[in-house]
Amino acid sequence: MGDMLNLGISIDRNNLKKSYFATAQQAEDAAQAHRDEGYTFHILEKGKVLIEIDFKTYNVSAPAVVYLHPDQVHRMLDIDDIIVSSLSINSENLNTEYLKILQELNPIAPFLLEKEAFSVISSSFSLCLNFYAQRNNKLYYPLLRDSCNTLIAYLLSQFLNLAKPDExxxxxxxxxxxxxxxxxxxxxxxxxxxxxxxxxxxxxxxxxxxxxxxxxxxxxxxxxxxxxxxxxxxxxxxxxxxxxxxxxxxxxxxxxxxxxxxxxxxxxxxxxxxxxxx
Missing domain, CATH: 1.10.10.60 (Homeodomain-like)
Incomplete structure (x- = not known):
């Protein structure tokens, strides 16, 4: 995930095949534990992934969302052929209310998406990715930031649907x-x-x-x-x-x-x- 303009927002959609990690060195490189600088959302659109987050292992099948807080150490252990849409955003670009919710919900385990929710998320991500590519647009930064926050708001609504009502x-x-x-x-x-x-x-x-x-x-x-x-x-x-x-x-x-x-x-x-x- 690149961030050439240092905007604090990175977004990409990747098709990763199991064959990319066929050698021992490739597998070792892929499995390096790390932290992300931003608040990161991986939308698994196709396939399966085995991921370790804070020393807990999760076997995730599409369609699903994996959310990673900047504090969390994680690594990918194995994949089938996958398509994954990834968005990472720093706190300065996050809507303050969304940031507060993310901090309060931390940690969030990976979870499956219903068909309708996945359709909305996938199309919203495509729009964000489209804006990400429009670097000559005079409103490039606000278009990208605001569209990403809209996507995050919808993702948060899905997280909150799983949470127990306060009352x-x-x-x-x-x-x-x-x-x-x-x-x-x-x-x-x-x-x-x-x-x-x-x-x-x-x-x-x-x-x-x-x-x-x-x-x-x-x-x-x-x-x-x-x-x-x-x-x-x-x-x-x-x-x-x-x-x-x-x-x-x-x-x-x-x-x-x-x-x-x-x-x-x-x-x-x-x-x-x-x-x-x-």
């Missing part, structure tokens, strides 16, 4: 949703359940009751899981040392972070890195 959430679920939003913004700086309870203006025991009732896990467990997910991403995607990663995640006490990683995952950070780079 059907229990009090425990509403507290859990609010906690997860705070956790996503503050996990580097706030690591104690009481700090989140204070921000939510509730007691720590009540917060724990809500989280346990909704997820089956304690507040401390979810805080640690979020921290360790980011640690895994950095171990996998960067060459930073474990000590550097610990510091980046808010741990001045490097040995404590190492013990925490081993406790949560069952293996050391170095073992995790070596295992996933084999």
């Amino acid at each position: 059907t959430f229990s009090r425990f679920e509403k507290v859990t949703t609010a906690f997860r939003k705070l956790l996503e913004k503050n996990y580097i700086n706030l690591k104690r359940p009481g700090q989140y309870a204070a921000l939510l203006h509730i007691s720590t025991p009540y917060l724990n009751d809500c989280i346990k009732g909704s997820t089956g896990y304690s507040v401390s467990y979810l805080i640690q899981e979020r921290i360790i997910l980011e640690a895994k991403r950095l171990l996998y995607h960067t060459n930073k040392s474990v000590k550097e990663i610990a510091f980046e995640l808010g741990y001045a006490d490097y040995p404590y972070f190492s013990r925490l990683f081993s406790k949560v995952t069952g293996i050391s950070a170095i073992t995790f890195r070596n295992k996933n780079h084999d």
Whole structure:
């Protein structure tokens, strides 16, 4: 996906065949884990793909949408012959309301599209792609930006159709949703359940009751899981040392972070890195 004009928007439709990855080197190159700079939507129009997102594997069949948040580490493990339409857009070009929804919905698992929805999405993408090619158009940038945001709005409507209506959430679920939003913004700086309870203006025991009732896990467990997910991403995607990663995640006490990683995952950070780079 190219972005020759540095607009913060990349869009392309590709036909990828399994034969393109026939050699060991081609397969290895295709399976390199990475992060995208923008908010990325892959619309699988034909075929099947096996993809790993944040260390979870998904077997996706067309027609489907795979959404990737900029934080998420992912890699393609295998494909059949596929046609995929891809759009990546940075936060500056996203409608602020759509950006807010994407941040609140993160993460979103890949999901299948109904026939009617797929038809709308495919034709909308074709229009965006058409505008992307009109580089001499005097309104090139607004045409491209606004058409892409329209497509994203429709994609978001499909995501929201899968979500549970707000009015059907229990009090425990509403507290859990609010906690997860705070956790996503503050996990580097706030690591104690009481700090989140204070921000939510509730007691720590009540917060724990809500989280346990909704997820089956304690507040401390979810805080640690979020921290360790980011640690895994950095171990996998960067060459930073474990000590550097610990510091980046808010741990001045490097040995404590190492013990925490081993406790949560069952293996050391170095073992995790070596295992996933084999």
